[in-house]
Amino acid sequence: MARRWRAYSAFVRTEFEDPAPSGLWRLRGLLRGHQSQALIMLEEQAFLRKEYTPLSLYTRRLAAYNNRIDQFLFNKLNQKAWLDHVMPSVAPPMTHYVAGQHLVDLAKPEERLEFGTILSLVNQKGELFLKPAAGGHAKGALRLVHAPEGLQVNGRNVHAREWLDGFLRQKPDAYTISEIIRQGTWSETFFPPTLNTLRVLTGTHFSNHRTVILAATMKMGRPETYPTDNWKIGRGGISALVDPLNGVLGPGLSYNSETRGRQVSERHPDSGVQIRNAVIPNWDVVKSRMLRLASQLPYPGLIGWDVALTNDDIVIVEANTTPGLAIHESHASLRRTPEQRAFWAEMGIRDKPRST
Structure with a gap:
């Protein structure tokens, strides 16, 4: 009970850090234990079917299951030291x-x-x-x-x-x-002033240390996010879901402050570059690098990797040990496949999340 209360209290603090889309959405968020900003970015049917992981539940599960990998890899100095040893070619500069x-x-x-x-x-x-x-x-x-x-x-x-x-x-x-990381021409074209990165969510199974890519989403900066591509639950840049089979991007997704809702874009609103159906170069190489890195973690768990795509390879910008799920769930459920459901089951997150 105490753990539930601490997790819900942490969620409430997070909820009030930013303005809510409206009073009604804030109430919905408080009742569901999930950020109102994240709820409004869901498709209508995904919201009605509760195809998301409530932040209050997710916080509890991370505290219980991701604590060892968090202690090991939370600090970016530790990340640099680890990457310099296990895969120096992708370590940040x-x-x-x-x-x-x-x-x-x-x-x-x-x-x-x-x-x-x-x-x-x-x-x-x-x-x-x-x-x-x-x-x-x-x-x-x-x-x-x-x-x-x-x-x-x-x-x-x-x-x-x-x-x-x-x-x-x-x-x-x-x-x-x-x-400065010099990104490749493919990612640079979306918005040249910022480093536009790929967020790859990997899970290393607790039962057998097997690794899986749970989701991948491309982030693109905008003038208001400079000097980063920070998405911030739709209040910052653009995000586009990546098909894990072939590296093809879906449409861009952002928050429209005028309509107070999600906005889907075929092209980047500032550069005009086509987003939907763009293909990440050398996607198979990117996938294999990420699966190998996840398999080399000393502890199982969940990591959200920010990955820069260069012309020749990739660079790990940072590894997030408390990765947000909203950037992925705004596009699609994270429990669509048996592989996804199996990993979440090990973390005690079921197909139909229970309310807090």
Whole structure:
């Protein structure tokens, strides 16, 4: 009972972090134990048939079943170290992290650099990407660009010294610093200003460590999401479901603030690039990479991988150990196939989720 109450309380806090589509939808969310923003993004029949996993139930199951993999892989510094060993070709290009008011160079960890060194790094590389090692949902993400006017942070010109002082006042321990990932031409065309990533949801079975791809969804940025492609339950960018058999995209899905409902798009609303029926290049290679990575996890569990598609291969941007399901369930149920249902059954999530 106590676990149920903690999970429901956590859900309520999450529900009130953002405005609800309406008072009625907020009430529906509170009664169903699921975010109102996620409910309104469902197709009407999916909402009526309850073809989603209530967040309050999902939170409880993650706490019980995903705790070991969460402790191992939650921090992005741990992710970098693990990937550098098991599959270095797909590891993110992280170069430094923040320790107090200093930088630690991953190539020379015995040296501590003054934080102001980051300005020379930006001048040298042209661009850098910063984000909290233990954060999520693109909170705190910063894109630093060397420009003729000086320094740009998330597209805004700033005075370098003032930005440095303000950043350090936040005590940004363990912020990671990476070179910019150069995505391939296929994903770049959707919206060039952001890194448009593939979210792959893998499950490693608790019974036999067998791996399965439960869903894949392509994310695409918009001007309001810069410098990331953050979807944020339809309040940010565009998402498109990927057919796991052939890598073909469905239509784009986003939230229409005027109609307060889901909006389906054949093309990206900013670039005009066709979304429906676009095909991810080398999809079989992408699938095999993700299944292999999931099989190499030291513990079973559920991971939502953010994957950059380059012209030659893939790069793991990050691994989410508490992955949201709404980005996938907004398009289709996650219990359509026997393989999906078998994995959720191991987590105690049944075909017809029970209300909290």
